[in-house]
Amino acid sequence: MTKLLSPARSKVLFLGNEAIARGALEAGVAVATGYPGTPSSEVIESLAHVASERNLYVEWSVNEKVALEVAAAASFTGLRSMAVMKQNGVNVASDFLLHLTASGTRGGLVLVSCEDPGALSSVNEGESRYFARMLEMPLLEPSDFQEAKDLTKWAFELSEQIGNVVMLRSVTRMSHASGNVICGKLPVKSRKAHFEYDGSVMDSSRGPMISTPVVAKHLLHQQKLKAVEALFEKSPFNRYFGAAKPELLMITSSACFLYAEEAIEMLGLQKRVGILKLGTTWPLPPKLLEKHLRKTKKILIVEEVMPFLEENVKILAAGLANRIAINTFHGKYDETLPSAGELNPDIVAAALCHILKVKRKTLPANYLSDSQKAAALIPAREQTFCAGCPHRASFWNIHNAIALDGRKGFVCGDIGCYSMAALSPATGYHTMPTLHSMGSGTGLASGFAKLAQFGLDQPILTVCGDSTFYHAVIPALINAQHNRADITFIVLDNAGTAMTGFQPHPGLAISAMKEAVPAVDIAAICSAIGAKVALSDPFDLETTRKILTSFLADKGLLKVLILRQACALSPEKKGKKIFDVKVNELLCLGDACGCNRLCTRVFRCPALTWDRTTKKAVVDEVICAGCGVCASICPQKAIVKTEASL
């Protein structure tokens, strides 16, 4: 039996995302959808794993907007459903979300956004809490693992009670942290789906699901939110910890609550500092806030990343100005806490020390100085393409083709592991000077390509991964073709959504629930659009270079090169070497070779290192994945590959 289906009352170690999945199961979720994105992916993955046992429908949708639409359809028929995504996924879903909050929902519908303060696995630290305010929907934020489960379960009930979407927000340090959870009951009965649409246009439980008449429905929507406020006043997920009259009150939510607790404990400030932990962060319950704001004059608001809570508390406090004396607020606005990046117990402790004029115990001076001396010896460990990564070979090819062409061409980047080509240590090839959201590389390339009339004479290339292609690239590609944009568009097809853990996408013949499904072919789509299409294996340097060179010379049209080679970490490849690779020490000329250490200085594979005593290249057999590409780059043919014995 899988851990996710543990019986009621059992105490289990759950990843935050597993706790969210368990909460959904306890609420009787029937349909769960999402698009993979760190730190959100494990919610859908773990539900997919139990789909047949629990009679669920679980899908990896093509993108977040479609994920929410699929989940909403289930809600319209009375089923409970959820859509799960990372922070910027909510941006993708937001157009539908605006209209969905206006039409209302039926069966409990929960939008889960797992966010990444500090951008540990993102190229942004955007946050979706502002959507809750902007689109007027309730927002819940768990601050430990038990709450991650319990709040998720309650989110479905709340959504059903008010007939609208409820947003649950987690962060990396909650979603990707683990802790003990006591399981509740799993429901036995399931609901039957039926879509009722004959009722009046103002009856969201029986009528059509539409956002018009807009003003009348907007007012109805706002009344529902008022009802939520009243429920939040009594919510057990909002709790106060500390003395009746503390000197300082911290108001916090999410993982920041755990940092706040730890900071108080570290400094021994239990008697001086109280914590108001909020599990319901929009709309704020005004009476509860008033009660606690009266406790003291000094308030510190601890949150990640934007001052969302701080702003909302201040707005409430301004409204209460004639009843309570205005408080002193510390937080992001007065720079007591940093305005960017994630928090931790040390940062919160420093803020407490600053406000309360206390000192934290430090380590002995000689220890600190020895520690600093040791730290000076430590080289940075930059992210890089893995040994055997097809992207390294692809970018080697792209870099060489651009260099050979000589017109200072460049690659518009996109989102995936290949984004690392924008960092110089990853490849050192410096080919990717733009990097934005999913699909934006192709849109930007389409735009750059139309600037010839203003004198732009550089060749324009762009890359995207296979999953990204389906997610957001197709409209931009059609735009490029329709507007005669001369771009070389390269699909880095590594056979799965590799960066987030090999979730299937529409190009594969398997679904999230491991059922056989039709694969949608990238080459066929590109051909149908009217592009010139070629296919190559990035490990075949010779063929790939020839195609790229001819594409750059072939002006005035849209060219597509699909570079297909599975990710080195993919389940079918991991641990299996195609080649045994060794350096023939007799052939390697070391520093005397005119190549200037092309293999280690430029190619940059973690498995191909430089032996400082022999001053020659050497392959680390523990790390080498056996792709054999390095054998093709050595001018001395000193790197030798032989078919691996199985």
Place this chain on the structure above:
Amino acid sequence: MKKQLLSNTKNLILTGVGGQGNVMASRTLAGMLVDAGYIVTIGETFGMSQRGGSVMSHLRISPDSVKSPQIPRGGADVIVALEPLEALRVLTVYGNPQVCVMSNARPVYPIGVITGELSYPSEENIQVAFQRLSKAFWIIDATSAALALGNPVLSNIVMIGALAKTGLLPIDRRMFEKEIKKTLAADKCAVNLKAYDAGGEMIK
């Protein structure tokens, strides 16, 4: 080694380089400790950071409550490292005069070292730093032991076996066996137990 019950929170940091089995090791340890009745909180970073970067898991082992998934600076009780440079990196941030360090001996060179732009500290310098910055430390060649068992990724289990032998945590072989029987396919349990034992043998 006889199990001792913990009265205070123990903070353990497990560190290494992406792909070394760090996450699996921390979940295995945590599973054993939850089974023994502790409240365990694990803070992890994985995702992009796996791609050749440093990977770190923070384990908070408490007799009674959930803790922050990030250990404060200077707050580690035990550091277990699958790679020596990563041991040093964690030690200089989370170390204190009472910390104990268990490190694998085999380096994985950062890309900046491979290109020649940065240099990797010498074995001797690493040892001196361990000596100055910890109460006790062990450096074992877990990768070689794992390679002898047929798969370098078993070095994470070798490290768990070695850690258990030190008595720094209330864990033993029976708990390990019970845990892997829950989480691993049956045919993988035997070699993992061998790796665990190989680790124990490396601690005198």
